[in-house]
Amino acid sequence: VFFFFWIPFLKKYLKSTWLSVFITSVIWAALHANYPNSPWFARIVEISIVGMVFGYLFVRYGIVASLAAHYTFNALQTAIYFYSSGSQYAKVSATLVALVPLIVAVVYWVVSAKRRGFRPETPDMMNESVDESVQLNKGNLPEPEKISPKPASKPLSGATSVFFIAVSIIGFVVYRMILPEISLKQQAVSIGPREAKQIAGSYLSSRGIQPDAYRSAAYFQSRGMTDAAHYILEQTDFDRLKNVYPDKLTRHFWIVRFFKPLEKEEFKIYLFPDGKILSVSHDIDEKSEGADLTAEEALELAKTYLAGEKGYRLEDHTLVSQEAEKKDHRTDHEFVFEEKNARIGEGTFRTELTIQGNEPSDFWPYFNIPEAWERENEKTSIQDVLVDIFSLVCGLWIAAAAVLTFLRLTKKKKIPFRAAFQLSGVLIAIAIIQILNNFQINKSCPTTISPAVYALSMLILVAIISTSFFFVMSCLVGLFGAMWEEYVGFVDLRDADTRGRYFRDALVAGYTVFPILLAFSSIVRYTLLSTGLSNDFVSGSATGLDDIFPAFGTFCSAAWSFIGIIFIGTGVLLFFRYLKKWLFVVFFFLVLELLPSVFDADTFGRFSADFIPELISLALHSLIVFIFLRNNLLAYFMVFYVNIVLSRGWVLFSQPYPFYQLNGALLLFAAVAPVLYYLFLLRRPLNH
Numbered sequence: 077v078f079f080f081f082w083i084p085f086l087k088k089y090l091k092s093t094w095l096s097v098f099i100t101s102v103i104w105a106a107l108h109a110n111y112p113n114s115p116w117f118a119r120i121v122e123i124s125i126v127g128m129v130f131g132y133l134f135v136r137y138g139i140v141a142s143l144a145a146h147y148t149f150n151a152l153q154t155a156i157y158f159y160s161s162g163s164q165y166a167k168v169s170a171t172l173v174a175l176v177p178l179i180v181a182v183v184y185w186v187v188s189a190k191r192r193g194f195r196p197e198t199p200d201m202m203n204e205s206v207d208e209s210v211q212l213n214k215g216n217l218p219e220p221e222k223i224s225p226k227p228a229s230k231p232l233s234g235a236t237s238v239f240f241i242a243v244s245i246i247g248f249v250v251y252r253m254i255l256p257e258i259s260l261k262q263q264a265v266s267i268g269p270r271e272a273k274q275i276a277g278s279y280l281s282s283r284g285i286q287p288d289a290y291r292s293a294a295y296f297q298s299r300g301m302t303d304a305a306h307y308i309l310e311q312t313d314f315d316r317l318k319n320v321y322p323d324k325l326t327r328h329f330w331i332v333r334f335f336k337p338l339e340k341e342e343f344k345i346y347l348f349p350d351g352k353i354l355s356v357s358h359d360i361d362e363k364s365e366g367a368d369l370t371a372e373e374a375l376e377l378a379k380t381y382l383a384g385e386k387g388y389r390l391e392d393h394t395l396v397s398q399e400a401e402k403k404d405h406r407t408d409h410e411f412v413f414e415e416k417n418a419r420i421g422e423g424t425f426r427t428e429l430t431i432q433g434n435e436p437s438d439f440w441p442y443f444n445i446p447e448a449w450e451r452e453n454e455k456t457s458i459q460d461v462l463v464d465i466f467s468l469v470c471g472l473w474i475a476a477a478a479v480l481t482f483l484r485l486t487k488k489k490k491i492p493f494r495a496a497f498q499l500s501g502v503l504i505a506i507a508i509i510q511i512l513n514n515f516q517i518n519k520s521c522p523t524t525i526s527p528a529v530y531a532l533s534m535l536i537l538v539a540i541i542s543t544s545f546f547f548v549m550s551c552l553v554g555l556f557g558a559m560w561e562e563y564v565g566f567v568d569l570r571d572a573d574t575r576g577r578y579f580r581d582a583l584v585a586g587y588t589v590f591p592i593l594l595a596f597s598s599i600v601r602y603t604l605l606s607t608g609l610s611n612d613f614v615s616g617s618a619t620g621l622d623d624i625f626p627a628f629g630t631f632c633s634a635a636w637s638f639i640g641i642i643f644i645g646t647g648v649l650l651f652f653r654y655l656k657k658w659l660f661v662v663f664f665f666l667v668l669e670l671l672p673s674v675f676d677a678d679t680f681g682r683f684s685a686d687f688i689p690e691l692i693s694l695a696l697h698s699l700i701v702f703i704f705l706r707n708n709l710l711a712y713f714m715v716f717y718v719n720i721v722l723s724r725g726w727v728l729f730s731q732p733y734p735f736y737q738l739n740g741a742l743l744l745f746a747a748v749a750p751v752l753y754y755l756f757l758l759r760r761p762l763n764h
Contacts, residue, residue: 086099637713
């Protein structure tokens, strides 16, 4: 798709096919060189050559040939890498991946041999079809099969609206009652990035280090639930897990980074959400000078640090690991302590600590999972391979069907490019503003380059990616718009009464579907957690706390949910185009849900725990779509909008930090703003 846009676009202005191919290939190669290389241009030169081959195939034979060559190249590269790993599973996977293009080639070779020459049934797929001297015999092209008529745009009845409103109120009450039983305790965030910097700077000052001599950045990090949480839940129960997080272990913390450009030395101060110091990491050059302590001296220093600064009762801990590493001008020691009488199954609570010379660093508590359980949990079976292959085939089929359908509708001039470009442009602009809202040069700038060079390189990268993504997204939006019009149908909103009913139904959907789905998911989680058939729970996380304006990050997520709707909707409409009936589409998605449940479950109970909720969820979503949402495209967006804005707004508003409360209040107002628009502004006349 990258070549599909850039080569014709550049050729239009440069008037040279091969110059357009060359420039496109270099840009494409630069996007693949996003990691350090020596020399820096090596990867660009290497991939540019490959890109020019793909560009030639595109110019000579069309987009399908270029796509096939790209897949074959990646497949063979992956196969060679897997074969070198020595794993039998990796070799089997490599063979299957590498055989796909070979099987396709053999099939087409056999077909072409029977026809005494390779000639596609649809010559409009070839580049020569755009030549005015080549006239296609349109009488030989089959007409597309007629699809069932579009559903009529009927507003929701009053009884249906009242029913869903009543069910949503009950669902919300059920959700609030069950939520404490299925969620971990949340840590309140009582400081912001500015306060985090001040606390970290004061800590460095207390150690005789001048924080003003360093560049700094503060950012918030929420770690997802690791295997440790799932192991604890498997060995005990959810109540024990709630005592571990956040009482003994934490998943949310501030990180304040201090560094000097082009120097190895760097400090990272980890803070709890309430501002207390969690850990300090000090990266220094291996040749830096420091103390040359013996193992006994370093151990005594480590114990003093744990007992003094961290409040550890040393009699409750035992040393399980100790390593020494001799540097040029110092000796570093690494220690691992284990808490006595706090085992969960075979797992233990441990603490790591490094003594760099005579400086404590990299303190970190964690839960140590047994290696046997970890290996068993990460083991990949042949069933997993089959599911991956099936998913890959489905993905390739959807991608191929999307490209072919896009080309067909483009030829018929049914793609609404203008509207697609407008919507994609707005979303790209929102995304770029969010990048600036979250971007901190000092947060991610490597110490090996200057911040100015890093900022310039990121600016160029964002420009290239956003331009390319703008084209891809415009194609996707245009394809969805054309297919929605063909198979479902848009509603003419120029009439004020029609527009009012349309918007009213979307509001009812947005504010009722969200609590209904919340209630369903909470009931399923509570049932499976209580019976021990699942370890799915609500972990909770606060995102965007290090944004300049956290509320805007939520608006960006809500706006981009529309692309998620379009992506899913395009896939569903593609299935409908070939399966012809909505019932078959639902059945196909049921099979997609069934296969992982069958292969992953080791008992019938596990299978039931995986499949039955998915079956009920699919039935519930289908019921909501066909009876409630129907062809009201705004209603689908409102469901996502209310979910994202209301949930994140409440999380921010519930924090004790005033700035987050203000952002949360803005989001809560934004959640009800569509109602105000409906009541006061919707009746204005529209002429477009």
